[in-house]
Amino acid sequence: MKLKGQVAIITGAGRNIGEETAKLLASEGAKIAVVDSDKGRGDNVAAQINSAGGDAKGFVADVASESDITSLVNDVVSQWGRVDILVNNAAVSDNKHILEITKEEWDRVIAVTLTGPFLMSKYVAAQMVKQGGGGKIVNVGSTSGFYGRKRAVAYASAKGGVVSLTRALAVQLAPHNIRVNAAIPNKIGSPVGKSEFDPSRPVVNLRGRPGVPIDLARAVLFLVSDDSDFIVGDILFVDGGVTSMMVGE
Numbered sequence: 001m002k003l004k005g006q007v008a009i010i011t012g013a014g015r016n017i018g019e020e021t022a023k024l025l026a027s028e029g030a031k032i033a034v035v036d037s038d039k040g041r042g043d044n045v046a047a048q049i050n051s052a053g054g055d056a057k058g059f060v061a062d063v064a065s066e067s068d069i070t071s072l073v074n075d076v077v078s079q080w081g082r083v084d085i086l087v088n089n090a091a092v093s094d095n096k097h098i099l100e101i102t103k104e105e106w107d108r109v110i111a112v113t114l115t116g117p118f119l120m121s122k123y124v125a126a127q128m129v130k131q132g133g134g135g136k137i138v139n140v141g142s143t144s145g146f147y148g149r150k151r152a153v154a155y156a157s158a159k160g161g162v163v164s165l166t167r168a169l170a171v172q173l174a175p176h177n178i179r180v181n182a183a184i185p186n187k188i189g190s191p192v193g194k195s196e197f198d199p200s201r202p203v204v205n206l207r208g209r210p211g212v213p214i215d216l217a218r219a220v221l222f223l224v225s226d227d228s229d230f231i232v233g234d235i236l237f238v239d240g241g242v243t244s245m246m247v248g249e
Ligand SMILES: NC(=O)c1ccc[n+]([C@@H]2O[C@H](COP(=O)([O-])OP(=O)(O)OC[C@H]3O[C@@H](n4cnc5c(N)ncnc54)[C@H](O)[C@@H]3O)[C@@H](O)[C@H]2O)c1
Pocket: 011, 012, 013, 014, 015, 016, 017, 018, 035, 036, 037, 038, 041, 061, 062, 063, 064, 088, 089, 090, 091, 092, 112, 140, 141, 142, 143, 184, 185, 186, 187, 188, 189, 190, 191, 192, 193, 194, 195
């Protein structure tokens, strides 16, 4: 087991990519705080992990809320005594064009998708420094953070920020033996904000198949395990090679 006895907080873990990541890290021996703003979803995933012999608990928190996050970190430490791993996975998209998005819609997407990972990292890193021994943080980005999109102006902007946040945290937390990296999905399972997989969604990548949540979960496991000990501040694309393709190839 690669993560035996370690405590992991995974945000947005109530379904899809976060759910699969929670289950995979649990199968490697980690205790999992299944964090979601939707209570039913977090509890449901935690129950599935526990019935498979793991150790998990559902926590309700909005990652955009500083008070929710300070309570969350306190509650996780009360439950298991420490935090070794943070996966910043929760995000929301606007799916809006610049000519139609409102300031309120922009603010909410930035608050959840960029400020959320900032706040979570700030309070979890403080706990890691306090307890000693280092830790690992993985930010889940998006190919939308690298390329223009016809829609989703706020989401693309937030995800671009997640890349810069990853590098800034990697530098600032390295002296504390906290390794920070990012995993960058493209079209994995259902679209962000939806739970249904659409088999008719066109697949354009070098693997010729849609991504599935376990593809991203395996990358996160690599980045939080000692297998990636020399990898810091890296941006790992888990996208079937789509960002390597020229338009028309
Ligand atoms: N699915 C894709 O194709 C894809 C592509 C690129 C990037 N990503 C990224 O992967 C990650 C997971 O995507 P997904 O498709 O599994 O998302 P999803 O929408 O299926 O699930 C996200 C979960 O996060 C929760 N959540 C939403 N807002 C929250 C908040 N404020 N606080 C706490 N929890 C909150 C939701 O309740 C939901 O359970 C996201 O960071 C997303 O941007 C996904």
